[in-house]
Amino acid sequence: MDTSVDMDELDSPGVTPSKYPLLDRVRSPRDLRNLSIEQLRQVADELRGETLDTVSTTGGHLGASLGVVELTVALHAVFDTPDDRLIWDVGHQTYPHKILTERRERIRTLRQPGGLSGFTRRSESAYDPFGAAHSSTSISAGLGMAVAHDILESQGRATVRDRHVIAVIGDGAISAGMAYEAMNNAGSSKARLIVVLNDNEMSIAPPVGAMSAYLSRLMSSQKFLSLRDLAGKVARRLPSGIERTAKRADEYARGLLTGGTLFEELGFYYIGPIDGHNLDHLMPVLRNLRDADEAGPVLLHVITQKGRGYAPAEASGDKYHAVAKFNVVTGEQAKTPPGPPTFTAVFGRELTACAGDDESIVAITAAMPSGTGLDAFAKAYPDRFFDVGIAEQHAVTFAAGMATEGLRPFVAIYSTFLQRAYDQVVHDVVLQNLPVRFAIDRAGLVGADGATHAGAFDLNYLGCLPGMTIMAPSDEIELLHMTATAAAFDAGPIALRYPRGNGLGLQALPARGSLLEIGRGRIVREAGRQQGREQGGIALLSLGSRLGETLKAADELAARGLPPTVVDARFAKPIDTALIEQLARNHAVLITIEEGAAGGFGSIVMHHLALTGLLDHVKVRPLTLPDRFIDHDTPAAQIIHAGLSASHIVQTALQALGVPDVGRDALAGDLPLSRIAPTS
């Protein structure tokens, strides 16, 4: 199909001119492949405009997307996507990619309920061959695809010939160990893998560490390759495999390669740096890489600017990494109504205060200083603050090392990212009973980032570990207490998990947290004697963030003449066995409520009741996240989909009691029937 566009054709008289006339004609990447460089440049400009317009109405990860507009156009114009596999690391920079790959009509549903995901997703498009949102997976996945293709081709089972695999990874993401594990493997293989290092000298915050400094040196020690240099560099890759191997062996023998880039030492053919916004440079290099016969991995180092082409983004400290809806003209972001401080901020404030009293407290983040609230700490105590880059595994073991020497380390990591460091938690911290403090932010559902970022599993993966202590605050005062408690706790590893978003706005926030007794819950409301076991009394045992809904449910049950006992468990481990046994003895129904997957707090409670024989005497109903992933949505809707709202708690209680008026009608609305425990 000839898709080349006559530029004059785009100005038909009498038709309201489209804002993005050339982009309108690009229905799929195929339509890019016959365009001239000049036309591709126009597509890129229009694509940048469309990306901006979109994110101004949806919010999302703007800066990274603006920075890869030209790269996205060039990659889709040169490679035969989706047959060639294009993998974007993290996937937060893929809005232009989504617009070009048959999703433009839905692009304004980005991150909205039922809409496009903010990341790549296999189920969303054939152009997303690998789902992501956690960083640094692209080289491994790409290598897997390239090797798989070679095997399938050798068996005569490949669906296309000479498939290319391209992984695009940022300078932040390449700081993670996983990227090096992949390069170590790729460098010794003959797989045809193209890694594009998208170097914008930014992570979420300015990047840190020796690798980042190395990339800066690499960038500044050489000017952008001129077209002539590029041609020479690419041509040198073309000698046949044997000649190249012999040449490299010879060069090694003569010590000529010792001054090569780190990537060359790892076995990659390194090309760069080149200007990632210049299509005149990108296009010929990518075409050459596409057409080269040579096996083995290549790393193309492109320099881009995060937030490129939008002055407010270019000027902002974080380059508009993630934004709310905004006014395109002024750059002003929609103000969230003034609300109470976030859990994150309350944690940061209390930890900073604790560090003022105790100089052995240190704080560690894996590339998320502001996301974890440690920016306040960093400012006050820069010598005791460590941003280790995107390196959660290292962060945990680094903290373990500090703990062995008597320091009191806090590792502040989102629940979902701590998953990556599980063996470090088990083997390096818990097995050695080291007092590392885990400040686990974004525990529970997180809204628009969706399932990849939900903190669904920490209660499970930590709850099964011997000697682990786990706390979950129900409000910001509790968070102050738990932060202070963790700071003072030297008996072993301890975690506190708290949700994304604002606290409850409690008026009487004390200046400082107080120490809690380990493993003790608190009774928030007592049902009274007349609501005991024989009278069908209900106990609601909430852990953490669901206490507010639990109290609403309690009000509703009370209005129906069934006032329950309400307990804030505070600890998922060790549980308050005395209190829980008392609840089981004195009530007919015990409902546990937590914002975590099944197998967490409720399971620990049931396990204990089963072993003590009390499970035979009380109907236990564990309310947890359901056994499926919850898509991006508003936080309130997610809670309803999860079956963790006040009305779910009420209905669960009534059903357990066999209260007759709870039929299907009463359950209509937000309660998935599958979530309701059967009456017995």
Ligand SMILES: Cc1ncc(C[n+]2csc(CCOP(=O)(O)OP(=O)(O)O)c2C)c(N)n1
């Ligand atoms: C394992 C993991 N840790 C942390 C994050 C949070 N995170 C998302 S993007 C990002 C920065 C990535 O920087 P870079 O790769 O340079 O991409 P850029 O945003 O600069 O385009 C971080 C830390 C993540 N997604 N995954």
Ligand SMILES: CC(=O)[C@@H](O)[C@H](O)COP(=O)(O)O
């Ligand atoms: C892409 C990514 O992983 C982060 O940018 C994440 O979206 C941040 O989430 P918060 O907005 O909860 O800090």
Ligand SMILES: [Mg+2]
């Ligand atoms: Mg970057």
